[in-house]
Amino acid sequence: MHNVRAFVCxxxxxxxxCPACNKAKTVSAEPYRNKSVLKVRCSCxxxxxxxxxxxxxxxxxxxxxxxxxxxxxxxxxxxVIHIHxxxxxxxxxxxxxxxxxxxxxELILDFQLDDKxxxxxxxxxxxxxxxxxxxxxxxxxxxxEEKALGFYLRP
Numbered sequence: 001m002h003n004v005r006a007f008v009c010x011x012x013x014x015x016x017x018c019p020a021c022n023k024a025k026t027v028s029a030e031p032y033r034n035k036s037v038l039k040v041r042c043s044c045x046x047x048x049x050x051x052x053x054x055x056x057x058x059x060x061x062x063x064x065x066x067x068x069x070x071x072x073x074x075x076x077x078x079x080v081i082h083i084h085x086x087x088x089x090x091x092x093x094x095x096x097x098x099x100x101x102x103x104x105x106e107l108i109l110d111f112q113l114d115d116k117x118x119x120x121x122x123x124x125x126x127x128x129x130x131x132x133x134x135x136x137x138x139x140x141x142x143x144x145e146e147k148a149l150g151f152y153l154r155p
Contacts, residue, residue: 002048004040007058020046029054059087060153066093066111068101071124075105081135083111088153090138091125101135103127109137119148 002019008029015026021044029052032038038050053059062083069078077100081093091109095101105127113119129136 002046003051004048005051005053008052008054014052016040016050018042018044018046019048020044055087058153059085059092061085062114064111064114066109068093068095068110069108070101070105071108072104072106075100077101081109081111084134086149086153088139088149090128090136091123092134092136094133095135099133099135101127101130103130106140107137113148113152115148115152117148119152121149 004016004019006014006016006029008014012028012030013026014029015024017024021042023042023044032052033054036051038052039047040050041047062085064083064086066081066083067078068081070076079099080096082096083091083093085092101107107125107127109121109123109125111121113121124140125137126140127135128138
């Protein structure tokens with residue numbers, strides 16, 4: 001059985017695309033807000049699992065290398081990261097080797113998108129989640145790069 005993820009738009013609708021026939025259907029997501037996974041049957045007969053993503057911003061799965069530098073006063077450090085997902089608001093990555101990252105630290109993240117222009121980004125971020133070597137950060141606003149990142153994140 002296939003696993004499908006659909007992003008819920010601001011008007012509380014989601015477009016579901018069948019993995020077998022590529023038929024698309026837009027539905028209201030509100031009745032399913034408290035369900036984690038739905039079982040769906042397409043008119044073509046295909047059965048698949050559906051996960052509705054109610055995030056405020058679309059999160060793109062990716063595989064990008066980068067680096068981080070701690071900028072919090074009184075703290076020192078940095079290292080190599082592997083970016084797993086990115087959105088307009090934040091980023092999720094794993095850290096190579098031992099790290100001393102903790103919630104609330106301020107970072108500078110340097111990485112290159114895998115778009116046609118190979119856009120180089122330098123983003124200020126605050127650590128919001130630390131689970132072993134997985135780190136979740138929220139971006140600090142940086143309007144100069146929003147256009148490039150916004151274009152990259154288009155589904």
